[in-house]
Amino acid sequence: MVLLKGFVKPEDQVKIVRTCWQLGMGPGGFYRPSYKNGAKLNLWMMSLGKNWDLITRSYGPTRPFDGAQALAIPEALKTIAQAANSTVSEFPQIDPDICIVNYYTNSGKLGLHQDKDESKSSINQGLPFISISIGDTAEFMFGDTRDKGKATKIDLESGDVLILGGESRLLFHGVSHVKTNTAPSWLKEETGIRPGRINLTFRQY
Numbered sequence: 001m002v003l004l005k006g007f008v009k010p011e012d013q014v015k016i017v018r019t020c021w022q023l024g025m026g027p028g029g030f031y032r033p034s035y036k037n038g039a040k041l042n043l044w045m046m047s048l049g050k051n052w053d054l055i056t057r058s059y060g061p062t063r064p065f066d067g068a069q070a071l072a073i074p075e076a077l078k079t080i081a082q083a084a085n086s087t088v089s090e091f092p093q094i095d096p097d098i099c100i101v102n103y104y105t106n107s108g109k110l111g112l113h114q115d116k117d118e119s120k121s122s123i124n125q126g127l128p129f130i131s132i133s134i135g136d137t138a139e140f141m142f143g144d145t146r147d148k149g150k151a152t153k154i155d156l157e158s159g160d161v162l163i164l165g166g167e168s169r170l171l172f173h174g175v176s177h178v179k180t181n182t183a184p185s186w187l188k189e190e191t192g193i194r195p196g197r198i199n200l201t202f203r204q205y
């Protein structure tokens with residue numbers, strides 16, 4: 001696992017907010033994924049490239065609940081993720097065909113889980129996924145088990161990039177909470193970003 005503190009330049013952070021907001025408000029944009037029993041995740045999600053479905057835990061071209069086609073990953077965003085990937089010599093370079101964008105309000109959170117719905121080959125090779133955080137700071141947790149008490153907690157701030165690959169590809173991870181009013185003031189002024197946090201994870205199926 002590699003954490004690149006403050007990797008994303010301010011102008012790119014602004015670009016990410018504007019792009020995610022524009023895509024997220026349109027068809028195929030942000031929604032709250034539900035489990036079979038109707039309970040919802042504590043975040044808003046938009047899948048780019050391929051749709052990830054919470055119920056089947058699999059990828060497909062469209063999302064079952066409204067039939068919307070997964071939107072394309074904007075090249076400008078992919079470039080930022082690949083630039084981060086290329087600074088880390090211990091992991092292979094990926095060509096992302098999936099980007100999951102999560103928007104957490106200040107009450108948003110995500111339980112400890114592993115990301116293992118990409119192809120067997122991708123997982124077995126330990127191809128990294130690249131996670132970009134924008135907006136309010138998150139307390140991010142990770143560990144070898146689903147036990148929250150044993151998880152390590154770190155802050156992910158606006159502009160940080162976390163890369164999980166190789167041995168760390170299947171780490172359990174999640175977001176315990178989002179810290180209110182911690183986004184950089186210049187980002188708020190420039191974009192009018194709502195309170196909360198945007199996280200993008202770039203993956204190769």
Ligand SMILES: O=C(O)CCC(=O)C(=O)O
Nearest residue numbers: 100102115131175199201
């Ligand atoms: O928001 C984060 O930092 C993590 C997101 C995540 O784990 C996921 O989308 O699978």
Ligand SMILES: [Fe+2]
Nearest residue numbers: 113114115173
């Ligand atoms: Fe994840």
